[in-house]
Amino acid sequence: MKGVVCSEAGRLVYREDLPEPVRGEGEAIVAIRRIGICGTDLHAYQGNQPYFTYPRILGHELSGVIEEIGDNPEGLRVGDQVSMIPYLHCGNCGACLSGKTNCCRSMRVLGVHLDGGMRERISVPVSHLFRMEGLSLDQAALLEPLAIGAHALNRSGLHPGVRALVIGAGPIGLGVMAMAAASGSEVAAMDVNADRLAFAKSWAKSVHAVLATESPKDRLLEWNDGELPSVVIDATGNLRSMTDAFGLVGHGGSLVYVGLVNGDITFNDPDFHARELTLLSSRNATREDFRRVADAVTSSKVDLNAYITHRCTLDRMTEQFDAWLKPESCVVKAIVEIN
Incomplete structure (x- = not known):
């Protein structure tokens, strides 16, 4: 499987030998199609991101297509296009039980505490998938930063x-x-x-x-x-x-x-x-925040297409990343495509 690994601060490595994800109970295998580049990714690359260890597959602004899934209460099926909520909460701590899943005591964030989506496929809990309704792959990947x-x-x-x-x-x-x-x-x-x-x-x-x-x-x-x-x-x-x-x-x-x-x-x-x-x-976001952003985008109150200023393919990303860090590149939001 192809992907990009941040092996240490200042070093990204494009690989074609990453292990395939294994679908666990309550999870789905999603083929990644779009990856938004976030400040968290840039800070991790520069070596100044809290809560971070190396090596790590970056990427938490994600959209894709479900390739494998079992029966699930959300009614999601193979072929559905989805956005991903990257904050994996425990569901049992005081914060989760009070509805504050965004600051779970045992929070694990894709691309920060766990390997993220800068690769061809990933296994994600079905509960953290968000079916795209009226959204493009680009828009679905960028729900996360606006949800924050x-x-x-x-x-x-x-x-x-x-x-x-x-x-x-x-x-x-x-x-x-x-x-x-x-x-x-x-x-x-x-x-x-x-x-x-x-x-x-x-x-x-x-x-x-x-x-x-x-x-x-x-x-x-x-x-x-x-x-x-x-x-x-x-x-x-x-x-x-x-x-x-x-x-x-x-x-x-x-x-x-x-x-x-x-x-x-x-x-x-x-x-x-x-x-x-x-x-x-203010930390992360809840599912309700994602819904609020999706509604704003589908009602044309927010134009996410104009938010994207730079893009490239996964195999070209390592050579683009340093340029995106330079102020003169005028990057607002960069997005990586996997087709």
Whole structure:
């Protein structure tokens, strides 16, 4: 079987001798057709991804076609095109029993804790397959990054009529912006890259752009009638940005970290208390978040086709990966095809 292995930090190896997956009880064999490239993959390749060990087959933004499956309550059959929910939860811990499967105590994520889908076939629990209805293979693979954004929005409590700031116009931040706009909220996008801000306005329908290097606090006060936003979502995964974000939240507001950094974040407690801020983390997504994104895509509120800026085939991926890391490549979302 063909696939790509991240054998160590900085090294991807294309192989044609990977073992075939074995279908376990309650699982299905899925032929992978599309793989979205995520920041997690890039960070793992660079050697700065938490929860990660090598060697590892990357890939958790996935869609494909069922090749083998048994009787199942979902009614899935051979030949069905599916998206995959890559967060394998235990179903028995306190978080799972309370419906928070996204932060299961024994969480295993495909492509992070377990080998992922950057290969021709994979065995996946049937419970984590999502039948594609009205979606293309490209769209189905990209439900996952927008579901992360949808979950962050749910955590934030953002609702129509409330203005929000989303820091970081990378793939996850753009997904947060797009889902917020689809729900009727006004969003300011903030980034260090003017081209990404332009994309945020055109694709994610952010109504205001803030260049992080040009007095962002002043720009936000001008935009929001002298008040800082009551909801700020940081999707950068950058320690400096995540620390500075505290200073951009209005009194009584909420700061949500959807980006993850491998380090410690500190803040001034008197200031934190004076503004009675709420600090929240947001991890992964639930099946309901996937459904919310699928509905937004099928109703044309979010255009996932325009989200894709780069693509290649599996056998060419190792030679493309380093180029995708360079800012001048202007990658928003890259996708790998297996036909």
